[in-house]
Amino acid sequence: MRLLSLSSLIWLAIAAPLAGQADSASDPVLAGAELAAVERLFVSQCARCHGMGGTGGIAPSFRQPKLRRAPTDDAMVRVILSGIPGTAMAGFWNLSEDEARQLTAYVRSLGRLPPERVPGDSGRGRALYAGPGNCSTCHILAGDGAGWAPDLTDVGRRLNAAFLRRALIEPGADQPVLPLPSVHGPYPAYLVIEVTTGSGKTLSGTRVSEDDFTLVLRAVDGRLHSLEKTSLKALRKLPGQSPMPSYATAFSAEQLDDLVAYLASLKGEQ
Numbered sequence: 001m002r003l004l005s006l007s008s009l010i011w012l013a014i015a016a017p018l019a020g021q022a023d024s025a026s027d028p029v030l031a032g033a034e035l036a037a038v039e040r041l042f043v044s045q046c047a048r049c050h051g052m053g054g055t056g057g058i059a060p061s062f063r064q065p066k067l068r069r070a071p072t073d074d075a076m077v078r079v080i081l082s083g084i085p086g087t088a089m090a091g092f093w094n095l096s097e098d099e100a101r102q103l104t105a106y107v108r109s110l111g112r113l114p115p116e117r118v119p120g121d122s123g124r125g126r127a128l129y130a131g132p133g134n135c136s137t138c139h140i141l142a143g144d145g146a147g148w149a150p151d152l153t154d155v156g157r158r159l160n161a162a163f164l165r166r167a168l169i170e171p172g173a174d175q176p177v178l179p180l181p182s183v184h185g186p187y188p189a190y191l192v193i194e195v196t197t198g199s200g201k202t203l204s205g206t207r208v209s210e211d212d213f214t215l216v217l218r219a220v221d222g223r224l225h226s227l228e229k230t231s232l233k234a235l236r237k238l239p240g241q242s243p244m245p246s247y248a249t250a251f252s253a254e255q256l257d258d259l260v261a262y263l264a265s266l267k268g269e270q
Contacts, residue, residue: 125262
């Protein structure tokens, strides 16, 4: 059987809107040259974070029928043009409102495509997650956990399976970035730092906050240390590293599939 192209699937998805989708009746039907143009626009403006075909990456997947931040078409247009304050989603001032509405129709169509198929057994993955020294040691899930590492309650909404697997194998490869207007350049949310205090003590952990005079560091045991930078003997910033260990050798390929399947199933409140 010949497989349909992504463009064909999107055309079919737009032509047959999902029942109950907010504002679905107003979705313009994109086809032919117009669809190809909007796909190119999506690739150039959105795919770097949201993944090719909207499958997700460092930003959420669009392969879901409802988007919490954009429940209506008008809300989606506002998000595209103005961004989401306090997140890495910046507004696209370079786009017109018409282009934003075309992208909205395209994104809605992605939500009508079949969900991503993930190999592995989520039940076994859940047991791995809760195992001694594993994920629940540092992460919060539905209110349970130590809590200094990222909350995973809805991680399956935000990240695709390939991204989740890479995070387990190479945890420093893809770092979330915080949008801070006062900082020039990217500001990694979990930048690893090593310091040597004036007394010669070595500390390592992730940066919580930093200015010209003070550094707040969260050590690997979760404790916070407020340090005067002028009193430090040494300060090393280690971009590309992560306090999270790699599970490349700790788990078998089958176990990694199971854990990814479990994480991918975590959608938060529906």
